[in-house]
Amino acid sequence: MQLIKFLISVSWQRIVAIIAAGLVCGAANTYLLILIRSVVSPEPQPPDMLTRFAVTGVVVLASGVLSQVLLIRLAQEAIFQLRADLSSGVVSAPLEQLERLGTHRLIATLTEDVRSLSQAVTAIPSICVDVTTIIGCFVFLAAVSGPIFAITVAGTLVSIACVEMFLKRVRKIYHEARENEDVLLRSFQAVTLGIKELKLHRGRRRDFMDRHLLGTAGTLRAQNVEAGSKFSVAQGLGQTFQLLTMALILFVLAAAMHVPQETMVAYVLITTFLSMPMQNFMHRIPDLLRGDVALKKIRGMNLSMTSGPNEDLLPYTERPAAGEARLELANVSYSYEMHTPPPPPPGPGGPGPKGPHPMGPPPDDGSGFALGPIDLTFEPGQITFIVGGNGSGKSTLAKLITGLYVPRTGSLVLDDEMIDQSNVEWYRQNTSAIFTDFHLFEDYLGFDRTGIDDEVRHYLEELQIAHKVTVKDGQLSTIALSQGQRKRLALLTALLEDRQIYLFDEWAADQEPRFREVFYKEILVNLRNRGKTVIVITHDDRYFDCADQLVKLEYGQVAEVTYPAKSLQVA
Numbered sequence: 001m002q003l004i005k006f007l008i009s010v011s012w013q014r015i016v017a018i019i020a021a022g023l024v025c026g027a028a029n030t031y032l033l034i035l036i037r038s039v040v041s042p043e044p045q046p047p048d049m050l051t052r053f054a055v056t057g058v059v060v061l062a063s064g065v066l067s068q069v070l071l072i073r074l075a076q077e078a079i080f081q082l083r084a085d086l087s088s089g090v091v092s093a094p095l096e097q098l099e100r101l102g103t104h105r106l107i108a109t110l111t112e113d114v115r116s117l118s119q120a121v122t123a124i125p126s127i128c129v130d131v132t133t134i135i136g137c138f139v140f141l142a143a144v145s146g147p148i149f150a151i152t153v154a155g156t157l158v159s160i161a162c163v164e165m166f167l168k169r170v171r172k173i174y175h176e177a178r179e180n181e182d183v184l185l186r187s188f189q190a191v192t193l194g195i196k197e198l199k200l201h202r203g204r205r206r207d208f209m210d211r212h213l214l215g216t217a218g219t220l221r222a223q224n225v226e227a228g229s230k231f232s233v234a235q236g237l238g239q240t241f242q243l244l245t246m247a248l249i250l251f252v253l254a255a256a257m258h259v260p261q262e263t264m265v266a267y268v269l270i271t272t273f274l275s276m277p278m279q280n281f282m283h284r285i286p287d288l289l290r291g292d293v294a295l296k297k298i299r300g301m302n303l304s305m306t307s308g309p310n311e312d313l314l315p316y317t318e319r320p321a322a323g324e325a326r327l328e329l330a331n332v333s334y335s336y337e338m339h340t341p342p343p344p345p346p347g348p349g350g351p352g353p354k355g356p357h358p359m360g361p362p363p364d365d366g367s368g369f370a371l372g373p374i375d376l377t378f379e380p381g382q383i384t385f386i387v388g389g390n391g392s393g394k395s396t397l398a399k400l401i402t403g404l405y406v407p408r409t410g411s412l413v414l415d416d417e418m419i420d421q422s423n424v425e426w427y428r429q430n431t432s433a434i435f436t437d438f439h440l441f442e443d444y445l446g447f448d449r450t451g452i453d454d455e456v457r458h459y460l461e462e463l464q465i466a467h468k469v470t471v472k473d474g475q476l477s478t479i480a481l482s483q484g485q486r487k488r489l490a491l492l493t494a495l496l497e498d499r500q501i502y503l504f505d506e507w508a509a510d511q512e513p514r515f516r517e518v519f520y521k522e523i524l525v526n527l528r529n530r531g532k533t534v535i536v537i538t539h540d541d542r543y544f545d546c547a548d549q550l551v552k553l554e555y556g557q558v559a560e561v562t563y564p565a566k567s568l569q570v571a
């Protein structure tokens with residue numbers, strides 16, 4: 001039912017056309033049955049019997065093909081819209097929401113659910129023709145004999161009730177199986193991303209395979225077998241009731257009511273004619289059930305993605321980028337939301353206010369990591385290093401600085417302009433960032449200026465990677481490179497962007513010492529000389545003196561701000 005509603009929401013006009021074609025097909029099928037019956041009946045046949053048969057046959061074929069073609073178009077349109085909606089949902093959801101959902105769930109929906117749904121939707125055309133034929137046969141049966149019709153309908157209703165009883169359980173199993181598919185996908189992700197770790201440790205590999213991957217796959221197999229078997233039993237039970245109904249009509253009703261031979265012949269003809277669409281319909285039910293489960297999952301995912309602000313709707317006005325970017329963080333704080341924070345312990349006075357943790361790690365009270373409140377200023381033509389221990393909040397701060405996270409309190413101010421929902425999209429266009437989990441696109445998307453290949457070639461030389469990679473029509477020859485080389489390509493993209501604010505999250509960590517020197521002493525200095533606001537997250541204490549400002553984070557708080565370059569000048 002949900003599936004039909006979904007298709008109607010895509011285009012009700014097409015649904016009307018499809019139903020009309022389906023009805024014509026069903027009616028023509030029924031008329032064909034009437035013709036066949038009169039051929040086998042002893043009564044004289046009309047002279048144009050063959051013509052009627054041929055014309056009806058053509059109508060059955062034409063309307064059947066038309067309704068199928070219309071439905072296939074509609075189904076594909078629906079699937080396209082679904083894919084488009086889901087992808088735009090991903091693009092427009094806030095980063096923190098996507099991080100909470102997890103990539104494995106997103107991928108499961110984008111692939112598995114869309115596949116199940118498309119399978120269900122493509123089954124609908126033949127189901128439509130089957131259902132109209134079934135209805136037509138029943139109408140004909142009613143015309144042939146009232147009592148036989150009544151008993152057949154009663155028998156069919158009992159069969160449907162029986163099948164439905166089983167289907168409730170089957171539906172529940174499909175739901176549970178779908179949840180397991182998320183877990184299985186996470187294991188697939190782990191087996192591909194963690195293949196090196198698994199190959200190097202037999203015990204871990206065996207444990208992972210047995211307990212995680214094969215464990216979940218086994219449960220899924222059991223669930224699908226249980227659902228399939230239950231459905232087969234339901235189908236068998238339905239067929240048994242149909243047979244019992246037939247036996248009742250053939251052996252009891254026919255004799256008791258002295259039903260004429262001709263009526264019985266018509267009855268047998270109709271039941272034989274009915275069996276094909278009935279069987280087709282039954283076989284499609286599991287696809288429909290799985291499609292229904294997938295649709296719910298897709299809607300749930302869409303809802304989770306759209307429950308926050310839609311970043312696609314953020315206002316954006318084309319205006320020049322900031323000239324020289326003075327960026328201020330005023331009282332900025334951020335905290336990760338945990339899924340189910342434990343309730344505060346009951347007691348006198350209740351939970352106290354959460355304070356900062358200047359002296360040590362915060363107590364693990366189950367709530368997420370909290371950063372700030374932070375007050376910092378990043379000047380143009382200045383290099384700021386952000387340093388601190390693992391988990392001190394450097395990358396979280398980077399996402400706040402780049403406008404990817406929205407501060408819980410406080411605000412970002414760029415050149416005296418407060419950044420909020422109305423200008424954050426513009427603000428993001430002022431920042432070039434390379435995060436530790438950066439992604440490299442093979443072609444230079446979004447650069448529509450001419451001569452981009454020459455610019456890329458220039459930077460390939462400058463970043464000492466021209467011997468490995470070439471560029472043609474904005475496309476790189478390869479990105480199958482070492483991590484350090486890939487980072488140089490990411491830096492190349494950042495330099496091409498030529499934005500005002502540059503942020504590098506542990507960029508130099510994978511570079512050889514010689515090129516590390518080039519990065520700190522040449523590339524960063526060059527950016528500073530060009531008036532850029534440069535922010536570098538680093539653990540390289542050898543180069544701390546390259547920083548104009550050095551910010552030290554501890555447990556989400558600014559522990560210290562020093563000015564190494566200035567003190568060097570003074571010395």
Ligand SMILES: Nc1ncnc2c1ncn2[C@@H]1O[C@H](COP(=O)(O)OP(=O)(O)OP(=O)(O)O)[C@@H](O)[C@H]1O
Pocket residue numbers: 099100336337368369388389390391392393394395396397
């Ligand atoms: N997506 C997330 N959801 C929930 N908590 C997170 C998330 N990302 C990070 N955290 C938490 O925030 C804290 C700070 O993480 P962050 O990545 O900012 O640290 P970092 O200083 O960059 O560490 P490192 O030097 O190891 O890269 C961590 O303790 C981590 O548990």
